Amino acid sequence: MLIVMTKKATPAEIEAVVATIESKGFMARPIPGGERVAICVLHNEGAVEASFFGGLPGVKEAIPVTRPYKLVSRESQAHDTVIDIGGVLVGNGHFTLIAGPCAVESEHQALTIARLVKKAGAHMLRGGAFKPRTSPYAFQGLGEEGLKILARVREDTGMPVVTEAIDNETFDLVEEYADVIQIGARSMQNFSLLRRAGKSAKPVLLKRGLAATIDEWLMAAEYVMEGGNTRVILCERGVRTFAHHSRNTLDLSAVPVVRQESHLPVLIDPSHAAGRRDQVIPLSRAAAAVGCHGLMVEVHHEPGKALSDGAQSLYPSSSRTCAGR
Amino acid sequence: MLIVMTKKATPAEIEAVVATIESKGFMARPIPGGERVAICVLHNEGAVEASFFGGLPGVKEAIPVTRPYKLVSRESQAHDTVIDIGGVLVGNGHFTLIAGPCAVESEHQALTIARLVKKAGAHMLRGGAFKPRTSPYAFQGLGEEGLKILARVREDTGMPVVTEAIDNETFDLVEEYADVIQIGARSMQNFSLLRRAGKSAKPVLLKRGLAATIDEWLMAAEYVMEGGNTRVILCERGVRTFAHHSRNTLDLSAVPVVRQESHLPVLIDPSHAAGRRDQVIPLSRAAAAVGCHGLMVEVHHEPGKALSDGAQSLYPSSSRTCAGR
Amino acid sequence: MLIVMTKKATPAEIEAVVATIESKGFMARPIPGGERVAICVLHNEGAVEASFFGGLPGVKEAIPVTRPYKLVSRESQAHDTVIDIGGVLVGNGHFTLIAGPCAVESEHQALTIARLVKKAGAHMLRGGAFKPRTSPYAFQGLGEEGLKILARVREDTGMPVVTEAIDNETFDLVEEYADVIQIGARSMQNFSLLRRAGKSAKPVLLKRGLAATIDEWLMAAEYVMEGGNTRVILCERGVRTFAHHSRNTLDLSAVPVVRQESHLPVLIDPSHAAGRRDQVIPLSRAAAAVGCHGLMVEVHHEPGKALSDGAQSLYPSSSRTCAGR
């Protein structure tokens, strides 16, 4: 943390800031500059809140310097984390393809799609049993019945399944059936859910929130790791911007940044970013090229009849394009 | 919903869209234009997902026309909702001031601030006992002890208290002590929490999410109302944009829009929007002028020692400026 | 400028950064911290580009500390600038109302509106003769004929006129007729136009760009002042965000920030921010309350017939609400 004083800050004001820093158990080191004084905050464990200092008399700005995350940081673990999910590896050196419907609608639907995407090269099946929906009137998923269908499909195809947990009430149930537990974008800062995921023995796929900075996203992963669960997979799925030709704006620069800052694997979900089928294949290619560790795409054998997100679902034949690389 | 076909859409493609619409139980009404055909979707209860149609052959765009919300809509209730909280009225015709610390830190701190803000004109006390924090290492609130302190402060000052519920695990506890249950910005789309709030007998203060559209915010309120709890107070607290001179960008145009679209009261929280004390008073004045039904501001008697969000907290003497109108 | 080194930066890397700083004529002051070294850049005139250092080996981040602007800065002029435009004062202690049509369409239209807004309390007339339009096929303004109409309306009503200059080719013409020369949001970083405005004897009203930070906006004003024209009026008119219930998001927090950072007057244009008539009055009230120095609003006597921006134009009777304060 660097506290920048105004040009007119008095010695008394500077001393008061130093005293405030020291009262919190940190060390203060004032640096006289040409026109103004700046004060470094040292020996802090974890992050210092800029807001402590921003309002003190004579303070122009409080600028955070160090990163707030620890366990997810590459500074704490230099080598890449690679996660083994029933023989499917996720992480550096592997390119993992997760495909499937947005929501599980029936055993017939899930099994049809699963067999098709497996044939097309997918390594894992995705499919929602509990769906977070903007409207209370929209289809909310099949619940436990959906999870049972996923289990039967796994038995049939041998593919591990990824499915979302939306609350602590249903977490145990999801944990029982899933191979990977997804935390959705809208739940990225549901801290109770993150803590529960931190106690799970199953790997967690953590999507980036719609307006989350990379720091906030990594801090959400830190919650999971802090609970003891080290198997976290990050997943970028587009952020909300002024642009409206795609549902969200896929932020591919997140991949090199995450790979530099963290040792955790990072996937891309082009389907939710695009929201339109005709952008999914080009964005999938771009995602692979930018250096992510895999894709999660929505596939439906009859998108026109899908109960949710039909417009962004690929036909199974298209997923071959993704897997064929 | 209006389905716009491409110029080159064939009669067969148009018929296929009509068939898809009808297969969902809606009525399709094609409108031939000069250059292209558009198809209206009629007789739909609730919203139709644009995504059903966006990807069909020959479809250029699917444009939603009607609003997705019902119970919160002014079309469903023409008169303004006014909520009585232990004698404090929130809603049209009233300007309610909620003030207090970001987090309850001790009985001494809470009581000192509460007495000061009451004297300055506040009607209700705010104060967090369970705090959603970006970092797992940051102060998470005093929990039940914080709630007990709030109850004692209420007894002393007579002010109803507003405090946040962050998960279903602790909801019962919060409900027992709070007069108004706050759902924070990061929880705005925690649908399980919204459903639980919908079953509560206590009023709910629902903050707008950092990247939430007004439609999404009203749909979150719809979740609460759909559960049977009609006492919902909306609260705008700034949205995330490219601008960084304030922590978030306070979107005051939300107030006239919400007041037109909905019958629910809408407050402004300038403290979280600004993130800097020197912007809070000007934004409070603006909020009052734009026509909101009240303010929720953070006040701390010793901001430099606050355990969270000190920089945006007003001194108690400043809150008089807010209340003095 | 503060250069933060990585934890593993070697002494040689630190020395290389110091050498780079010194090779640019600045002074380098390394500050050893607990875990890493940071290096302050001192004695720089004007801003140092962070990009010089961001890519050097061992550098984690380069953080700008001082502000890049000078002449517009309150540090360079402590008292508020008040501008006299034919007897109308703009700046601290005054609240100036500028009203009129988006575009001058005819002498009848301009005169009718001018008389009505004057009666309603407006101090100056706005009206475009040269219009920047997104489409080459849209109405581009009456050009010189529009300027002549404005001059005749000024003669009739006594109100100074504000009109936009969109390029250097027509600047002389605009300068000849206008009392205040507007630089529009899309021209905020048209640096040639800013330089030309800096040579003008007429005051300049400089709108904030759709995606401009406050620093960039003040730097644009710095271009004008650097050319010798000290009479600059800033005007916030909404920024582009994900929100779409208003055309742009009015950023009222810009007012306290600009007033703190700069001595220049700052107005608000609620019409372009809202893009919808029903938001203009509430946002005008909010703008006045937040502490700006005046408003610029669009008024049309027959909005349904306006050649541009009819939907956001007030009826003349409404402008009385704005002026009545």
Next chain:
Amino acid sequence: MLIVMTKKATPAEIEAVVATIESKGFMARPIPGGERVAICVLHNEGAVEASFFGGLPGVKEAIPVTRPYKLVSRESQAHDTVIDIGGVLVGNGHFTLIAGPCAVESEHQALTIARLVKKAGAHMLRGGAFKPRTSPYAFQGLGEEGLKILARVREDTGMPVVTEAIDNETFDLVEEYADVIQIGARSMQNFSLLRRAGKSAKPVLLKRGLAATIDEWLMAAEYVMEGGNTRVILCERGVRTFAHHSRNTLDLSAVPVVRQESHLPVLIDPSHAAGRRDQVIPLSRAAAAVGCHGLMVEVHHEPGKALSDGAQSLYPSSSRTCAGR
């Protein structure tokens, strides 16, 4: 255009809207729905402004349906435009690499870099002689001397040169020396400059503005084409969002959208999007994969000494990675 009436709109209000539409020479076609009436606007040449109708009594919303652009539209030209620049082809079927320094600093610098990037596979040289700079105190480019240097470097290397025109005053000069005239992001809606470019015999490279929608970007290209210059190359370079781990957020979904909507070639500039060298290579790979027609990257042989944008410039050896595909 579709005008959606409120549920309570009276027949008189509906008739008034119809009359307004017809008074503008369009055809109105009311469509009675279950709960409300919508009115289609037909037979309009070019776009109708939604704002004409948004404020009329009984109108809930005016929704644009058709695209505003014509000449740039794929509906007006089905086949892809391919542009020949001294033997270098830009457009479908080709992948063109443009590389060079941000600014021309000296003949030695430009020639050194040009030879290196040519060897590494670049087809054209980029380099600014006139630089749009946020600060009036920053290096503004060498001007005509810079153009002469580019001409000599072209003679030496045989590579066509791309350089920016920032205003009409210096356009003739730039046009004389350049092979491709760049219109920068900050000039994307400098309509006078676009009209001048429309009269040029040289191809134009048009960057997307920092907050421009794809419609606005294509309309800017429409200005150039409307003037008679059909050789327009589009270039995406990142948009401004809340995210700050890269200077701007590269919007790769723009590529499939532009390629669907328009016949013009579209390049990517990863250097300005990233603003950091370590993101440029991954984003270049992603850009190639998403299906753009080429890259424009900044390269400097001594980034630490570059007068502008050093941090985002690649070393010449890195550009081989881009060209090697």
